């Protein structure tokens with residue numbers, strides 16, 4: 219399927235067919251090219267490939283046919299010109315940023331970020347002379363005040379991990395562009411199906427494909443989606459020479475994951491909303507955060523920029539950390555794990571895991587208390603999950 223044909227089809231159709239390159243054997247399922255290198259008919263052909271005068275593969279750190287299929291399918295789904303696959307979501311975030319900054323540049327990011335993303339912005343970039351400013355992502359005035367002439371990138375994740383803040387991508391894109399900076403959006407929680415950052419004005423979208431895209435606990439992976447120019451001119455050399463590339467085996471698993479992405483995400487969103495509605499009426503629960511509920515602080519924005527509330531719910535268990543741990547330890551069906559977007563429902567205690575690096579006052583500023591629980595809805599029966607929450611809540 220070529221790109222113009224792909225655009226005619228609905229997302230669920232692109233998820234099955236886009237990017238497929240059949241080999242001479244005519245296989246139904248995408249071929250897995252587990253090879254590090256490629257051979258050439260002649261030294262002249264090898265030279266032409268290295269010079270870029272002849273298309274073709276050179277070495278799997280640069281590109282590989284199975285990885286190319288995954289990249290093409292991701293680009294078709296997102297509506298991006300092109301994609302580059304990475305070994306993990308963090309490799310995607312780091313590569314996307316490192317490709318465009320130099321010593322003396324400046325980055326602005328929302329402070330409500332996944333712990334590792336925040337470390338990259340707050341601790342890693344400054345080591346190389348790239349200053350960073352963290353802002354409240356929901357406050358547009360803070361973005362406006364923070365950007366400067368040397369700001370090269372604005373970075374945000376939305377809905378945020380774990381407190382599910384929804385940030386206005388269209389408005390932050392305008393602010394970034396006013397100083398010539400690029401807006402990079404980590405779209406992990408929304409998935410490529412619920413929100414389209416590029417259509418809203420973002421320049422670059424990054425994913426941890428480890429989450430919904432695999433969604434079955436098997437493989438780590440990541441992707442960067444953007445214009446051909448950005449991926450070639452800004453990222454090309456960094457990607458080729460530092461090696462954040464995705465293994466062909468994981469690319470193959472992720473291709474299979476994409477085939478069922480729409481079915482899984484639709485079901486997980488329905489379940490997450492049902493769990494959120496149940497928790498909201500539970501007498502022991504004071505705060506439920508879910509972008510699809512009118513009680514969410516950015517509900518109107520979520521309605522405008524997302525097509526559903528997402529697969530994750532956050533809520534506070536009353537009392538101290540011990541009470542919260544009692545609740546977590548009492549769950550029988552829902553597993554304790556710091557992953558999300560999986561076919562199994564998973565709960566995390568952000569204060570002692572993903573956000574444990576932050577000081578207590580920094581966590582408090584983000585609304586991450588000792589009672590906060592992040593629940594990622596899986597594919598189990600809704601009634602079974604509700605019953606599990608009910609019996610675990612009886613212990614607190």
Ligand SMILES: Cc1ncc(COP(=O)(O)O)c(C=O)c1O
Nearest residue numbers: 306307308332379406426428439
């Ligand atoms: C919002 C967000 N971005 C990035 C990542 C990093 O992804 P990975 O674990 O695949 O490196 C995560 C993972 O937990 C995440 O939640």
